[in-house]
Amino acid sequence: MQTSIIDLAVPFFIVLVAVETFFSAIGKKKVYRWNDTVADLSTGVLFSLTGVAVTAASLWVYENFRIYCSLQTLFGVPEIPLGNPLRFGDGGFRFDPAAFAGWSFVFIAVDFVYYWFHRATHEINFLWACHVTHHSSEEFNLSVALRQSSFQRVFEYAFNLTIAFCGVPWQAFLLAHGILKIYQFWVHTRLIGKLGFLEEILVTPAHHRVHHGRDPKYIDKNHGGILIFWDRIFGSFAREEEEPVYGLTKPVTTFDPIFTNLHVYGEMWELLGRIPNWKDKLLFLIKPPGWRPAVLGASVLPSPIDRNSYRKYDPIVSRKRKIFGVIEFVFWTIVSLVSIRFFKSGSLVLWKLIPLSFAVGFGFWHTAKLFDGSEIEPKRIWIFSASGVAVLWILWKF
Numbered sequence: 001m002q003t004s005i006i007d008l009a010v011p012f013f014i015v016l017v018a019v020e021t022f023f024s025a026i027g028k029k030k031v032y033r034w035n036d037t038v039a040d041l042s043t044g045v046l047f048s049l050t051g052v053a054v055t056a057a058s059l060w061v062y063e064n065f066r067i068y069c070s071l072q073t074l075f076g077v078p079e080i081p082l083g084n085p086l087r088f089g090d091g092g093f094r095f096d097p098a099a100f101a102g103w104s105f106v107f108i109a110v111d112f113v114y115y116w117f118h119r120a121t122h123e124i125n126f127l128w129a130c131h132v133t134h135h136s137s138e139e140f141n142l143s144v145a146l147r148q149s150s151f152q153r154v155f156e157y158a159f160n161l162t163i164a165f166c167g168v169p170w171q172a173f174l175l176a177h178g179i180l181k182i183y184q185f186w187v188h189t190r191l192i193g194k195l196g197f198l199e200e201i202l203v204t205p206a207h208h209r210v211h212h213g214r215d216p217k218y219i220d221k222n223h224g225g226i227l228i229f230w231d232r233i234f235g236s237f238a239r240e241e242e243e244p245v246y247g248l249t250k251p252v253t254t255f256d257p258i259f260t261n262l263h264v265y266g267e268m269w270e271l272l273g274r275i276p277n278w279k280d281k282l283l284f285l286i287k288p289p290g291w292r293p294a295v296l297g298a299s300v301l302p303s304p305i306d307r308n309s310y311r312k313y314d315p316i317v318s319r320k321r322k323i324f325g326v327i328e329f330v331f332w333t334i335v336s337l338v339s340i341r342f343f344k345s346g347s348l349v350l351w352k353l354i355p356l357s358f359a360v361g362f363g364f365w366h367t368a369k370l371f372d373g374s375e376i377e378p379k380r381i382w383i384f385s386a387s388g389v390a391v392l393w394i395l396w397k398f
Helices: 005-026 032-067 072-075 099-122 125-135 143-148 152-159 161-165 168-185 195-200 205-211 229-235 255-276 280-286 318-343 350-372 378-397
Strands: 086-089 092-095
Touching: 005 143, 005 161, 032 072, 032 143, 032 152, 032 161, 032 168, 032 255, 032 318, 032 350, 072 280, 072 318, 092 143, 099 125, 099 152, 099 161, 099 168, 099 229, 125 255, 143 168, 143 195, 143 280, 168 280, 318 350
Parallel strands: none
Antiparallel strands: 086 092
């Protein structure tokens, strides 16, 4: 599996997080908490681990769909020109307008489809369940950009089959999609204010702060990836007035990345069991989050926030817990990233990432319990240690 443009950007992500942390520490606006940041990064590591298999399978489906079900195959539409738009030859540079138009179409199409996928994850209940993870932090900083659901890519690639239908090869799609995701990283910051005329063209940090707000007037706004045009055209745009309160209308009271990935699925399953007829069950899945059939009572609507009484989830734990938790986090992160690197270089087979994902998930779950202030049972320490040794033995022995 080849290295993607996002893989190349990861070191820059880490540097930018460090830079933002530094300026946050010396400035008046404190945007990082150690426990929330570890939760962000733990969730991101799990996203990377599970995404290896999902991405490989999804790109295989994407390319086969393009080969057999594209406009070119079904209706004889000409191929999209995707050569180098600026070539050097005959003593100088030569501009190829057809290739430029082809690449422009790819980037605009990827951004357009992303807008509708992102909007759908906010307006369709079963899709919200896979996106809620990203909004579960009560902070807003660059590390929150890495707080991604392990299941979201499955649905996102399904939406991107529309791009395959247009005949865009997977390599071109992956490049454009990777650039979109890299762009999305930098807009997760509170340290950059409004950017003048760029606010009218691009998704900016101010626009994306609105998107992460839980204030009623900000909910389900500004879904764009790079261009803010789509929100303006389709009626989902809102300007930042006062800075939002970040997070979910029903905050999660844990730093556990497993819980933040699964808790809405659990709630949906419980509510589905209480709905007697299949029509309402289906409507519950496809209606917006908060919608309820009559049998479950009134729909759940967001309520105004009392900023004076609102407090973030931030349990006080001992220094020993902090140190042990950070050591756990660093250990599992190194194991995960090294294993992914070996897999992409062909030195590690895919099946070994499956037990690794379970072990890493358990490790991060245990770290979260430390940060949440939960009781530490000796048997959990033994299970943690044994699972770490077992996973490493499986990975490197066979």
